[in-house]
Amino acid sequence: MAEGRYLSDELTIHYGMIPRTNRGIFCINELPDLAERIQVGLLNIMEERDVQIRGYKIRLPLDVYVVASANPEDYTNRGRIITPLKDRVGSEIRTHYPLTIDHEIMIMEEESSKMLTDGLDVTVPQFMKEIVAEVTHLARSSNDISQRSGVSVRVTVANYENVLSNASRRALRLKERQVVPRVSDLEAIIASTSGKIELDTVGDVKEERVVKKLINGAIMSVFGQYFEPKEFEQLVAGFERGLNVQVGDDMPSMEYVNQLSKVGGLSKAIDKLSGRGNPATIASTVEFILEGLHLNRRLNKDAVGGKTRYRR
Incomplete structure (x- = not known):
């Protein structure tokens, strides 16, 4: 050995990660993924609160708080937590998905990436945030989606980022300063949702x-x-008298304002949603109201060539 020391010399001991965390908190992510022989090594640490160094006649007392994360055993087949180690766990805390839309939105806004939007004013109407969060909540109770695999908050965050990026793309292409997501931008979340859910359906359902x-x-x-x-x-x-309104995710916001002049009965609804202020916000509000009426079977909808036309 270097410096003329023998292997049995205590000065040649290499302390592992856990002894180096003495008087601290040691965190382990995905505990079931650890090989069982390594999990066995944790038994003495959690029960006797000391550690033995292989090859040396020495035991080190430890003051370490061990925190480990693990998914439910039926969530993954990659490994398991050995029973003796489970017996030494002091407390098991089960986490859950956000129970309310407000909590989902709070996490969504906190965790989403902040895009570089130099020269752009980004405004997200409250109803658009609620729609993005509601998609995830509905997925967690859908019979078409495997609840065993779950639907995490990452779905909400990714969907929110995709909706914002699609709205930003439109603003850049149309040289608009205001970025406001619309209902037509929700098509962008299909890509971000599909890879994060596991279907639980019979037959060929896409x-x-x-x-x-x-x-x-x-x-x-x-x-x-x-x-x-x-x-x-x-x-x-008005629609029964022949009125029709065309929308699309690549339509300039001013076209919505121009169409609004011939549409009656929307002013109070726009004010209720705080949709006044700029053309982009009005466009988002108009799309939301028209799509809501369509889904409530009050209006018909034709989708042709990237455009959507609402009629009676």
Whole structure:
């Protein structure tokens, strides 16, 4: 050995990670993934609170707080926690998904990546945040999706980022300063949701179809929290007289404002959603109301060439 020391010399001991964490907190992620022989090495640490160094006649007393994370055993087949180690766990804390839409939105806003939007003003209407969060909540209770695998908050965060990026792309292409997500931007979450859910259906059911069903359910649910379809009798009457409105995720916001001049019965609804202020916010609000009426069977919808036309 270097410096003329023998292997049995205590000065040649190499302390592992846990002894080096003495008087601290040692965290282990995905405990079941540890090989069983390594889990056995934790038994003495958690029960006797000391550690033996292999090859040396020495035992070191430890003051270490061990925290480990693990998914339920039926969630993964990669490994398991050995029974003697389970017996030495002081407390087991079971986490859960956010129980309310407000909590989901809070986490979504906190964890989402902040995009570089130099020269752009980003505004996300509250109803759009609620729709994105509601999609995840509906997925957690959907019979089409495996609840054994679960639907994590990462789905909400990824969907929120995709909706914002699609709205930003439109603003850059159309040279608009305001970035406001619309209902038509929700098509972008199909890609971010499909890879994070596991279907539990019989037959050949595509993920895209399941996600679209979730989006429609979320829009209808959020729309019902703000409005009753009967509030738009004047608007529906206008469509019965031949009115039609065209929307699309690549349409300039001013086109919505121009169409709004010939549509009656929307002013109060726009004010209720705080949709005044700029053309982009008005465009988002108009799409939400029209899609809500369509899902409540008050309007028909035709989708052709990336455009959507609402009619009676």
